[in-house]
Amino acid sequence: MSAVMTDAPATGRAPEPMRANRPPKQRKRPFLPIFFWVFLLITLLPIATMVIYSFNDTPTNRITFHWHGFTLYWYQNLTQVQGLPQAFLLSVAIAILSAVISIVLGVPLSMALERYRFFGKSAISATVFADIAAPSIVVGAASLSFFLSTSIPLGFWTVLIVHITFNLAYVVVVIRARLSGTGTQLEQAAGDLGATPWVAFTKVTLPLLVPGMIAAGALALAMSIDDYVITSFVAGPAVTFPLFVYGAAKVGLPPQVLCFGTIIFVIGLLVMLLNGWLTRRGQRMR
């Protein structure tokens, strides 16, 4: 008979067993921790390599194995590699724009899909699923075929269009999950208190969705900045950061690419840590 307190697993987490009830013989089972840490280190190895070699003082413009000495030269000369800063800025611009537009398009669509039944709902739902599940190669190839046969010139706008298209699916999935989690009691309560559907939406639903929108926006940003396959098909002359890196990787990466990668990594890490710290602070204050 277990004496463990089992509150209803609202968070789905296993409640901590009380110390008195732990079985007396706790065999050390080191396999799993060792396995975990070994593979975790393997996943982090390329990142460590990137960070370390961004400080390598190579005589040429390409990264090499030999350690020539520590230097900040590459960080000080980030703009030296022509095309790289522009590619980076272009990626950031497209990421922000596509995230914002896909949220604007996606939030109403999610509300319609989650809260209503209507003709065409299953079709649209299936289309959103297909948008996520479809392999990038097929989506990129199809988009290129479309732009070619309609003579739309390839470049910034076509890249933006395809980024919005795949971000839309991610946004819809995230927001739908949030909406189904919160339920409609609050909106119904607002209606009971005399609010019109529009007021209920702006004053009740929208504020509730803000964390969801931030999460969806962050996901969209990340997916957009990192996208290589789809972008390579429709970019034409435009060069985004992943496209630049792929092209340079064939001949030998200039160290500034590693610098940019390190910078993005550090910023992302700080944001995640900040987010975690804020969440924990919020939970503690409750």
Added chain:
Amino acid sequence: MGEFDRARFRGLTESRMSRRSLLRGALAGAGGIAMAATLAGCSIPGAKANAAAQQVDWAAFWKHQKPTRQLNFANWPLYIDQDKGKYPSLQLFTKATGIAVDYQQVIQNNAPFYATVAPQLRAHQDIGYDLVVMTNGWELTEMIDNGFVMQLDHSRLPNFAKYAADTVKNPPYDPGNKHSLTWQTGFTGIAYNKKLAPKKVTGFHDLLDPAFKGRVSMMNDNTELGHAGLLAIGVEPTTSTAADWRRAAAWLKKVQPNVAGYYDQSYIDKIQNGDTWLTQAWSGDVFQAQANGATDLEFVIPAEGQMVWHDNMLIPMQAQNALSALRWMDFYYTPEIAGTVEDWVNYVCPVPAAKDYILHELDDPDVANSPLVFPDAAVDKVTHNFRVFQSYDEYEEWNSIFNPVIQA
């Protein structure tokens, strides 16, 4: 019991078609047919249509061009003098003319670059570059024939007339240099790592040696690969037939078990890393690698012969800074600037007078006296030119024979 089973069997296997699903299906089908019918009217325009559409009075065109202070230069990697990220020759140009240069090493191979810019040029768009460099192959022919590049104003190119070598004046692929000036000439031969290779390498036959299993790399450019195959079986490429091409492809297939990969310019990375020991190589790349510390590499003119090609500067139509491009072309064709670039790039210099400059001013006898930078008659004897394709169908046949070698 039997009745019940039959009923259940029917229920399991029959599809349930309600009126709603029938309606949905019909709607989807009708929509699909409507869309297909619309798309049937769509088509993708070809490149040839562009040529007829453009008739430009070039004399008037150049007269009306205004000088600008910017030049957007697209080139291959490892193709200009570099000094820890800065380009001395371009800096000299900016100092002399006040024109800022945006130098981008975006051309990895002719075919993918052409595939990127052709749709825009077809649509009369500015591709963002005022100067591009392409090899004398089918893609260059297409650029000229389709009216994608400007005609040069030779009245503004006096240095070319004065200093250019005879081999680059009036080439067969661009008579009278109407559209292009040579940037560099180069050789495609073999390079190998003296330290890691088990034996000395003298020609294409060494690629078949099992001692090199998994350590050979070849180029993934159809033209380069195919010509290597033709040389290896002893056929002169400019007069070869489709049957010869098939035999060359068969020879290349025999080499395949030894091949680690078919690379674009990244082959030089792989042989410097030691991943490969023997590779098809461009002469200048190998010399640059040696100058950067890879002293184990050596470039070999294969016993069966080597290929020569010319990379040419072109000005695409709709270029915004055409006059700047012309100024750079003129600025480059002097012994000083061509010599400065050549001392670093180590391909074949189109300006013979640069030899003295390199020997005396830059004090670099290794480069100045190298027959692979300033070739002599002996080298010319074993050098072959690329085959000139007469039509797209011929080029397509060549591709269909050699593509399966690369795409294994």
Added chain:
Amino acid sequence: MTTLAPRAPALSGAPAPSPGLKNRIRRNPAPYLLALAGGAWLLVLFVIPLISGLAVSLMSGNPQDGYTFTWNWAVYGQLFGPGAATNDWLFLGRAIFYGATATVVTILVGFPMAYFIAFRVKPQWKNALLLLVMLSFLVSFVIRTDMWAFLLSDQGPVLTALRGIHLIGKGFHILGTDAAVIGGMAYNDLAFMVLPIYVALERIDPRLVEASADLYGRRSATFFHTVLPLTRSGIFAGILLVFIDSAGDPVSPSLLGGTHTYTIGQAIQDAYLTNQQYNVAAALSTVLMIVLGVILFAYARIAGTDNIEDLV
């Protein structure tokens, strides 16, 4: 499913007649208005391009003369039929093989990692460890793959070290083999497998695990008969994400592969971006889409759901 829309009162006895679309919109325009922008975008810029891909595959021509639509179904026979001059069926099979193997590898590596975080770690550290697993996503995936090519090259640090301790011979190389490509794919998609499995493991009611132990089950029996079946949905979601992503990936074979690693993804890219053979490229892409769709459909049947969307 709660709905804010007023519904027509159902007539007793007879089913409500399905009203026309116009009537429905008139009665409650809200969902249609809400879904209009997003739905229209998806229709025009996602669905129509997919059809356009099919249409381009039926065109014929060449880059010089242009392509026109001619219902040229023969292109599929030329590419995949018995007399095919190209090896596209081989590239397709290879892509599926790489995708499947990479998926298996991610399961074998990812499940223990997820299990460790879910069951062996104090709750306050769970988020931190998950963050560590996801950390590699903060670096661009092209850079990550290229770093592996950098590390695993023959004169690179890893192989030099292994040669130093005499674990491998002089002729050993990793890059250019199937293993390198599969490893690269598995590495990039590991987090896609760890996360769904972790979520599924977290949902397991610990009382079930205890009950299994109470019934004298050995730990392995508990695992195989209790934990594993309960994580099925997580594993299936992970398989979906990883397989689809790996089968079409052109970057790993390109940066990590060699001669006999050419896949259909690379073939599609080369046909579009190098050779400009748009009809061939579109045909390859359509066939890939159909094959993956069939696999997905069969897989959904095995997973036992009619609506595969529930898995994600």
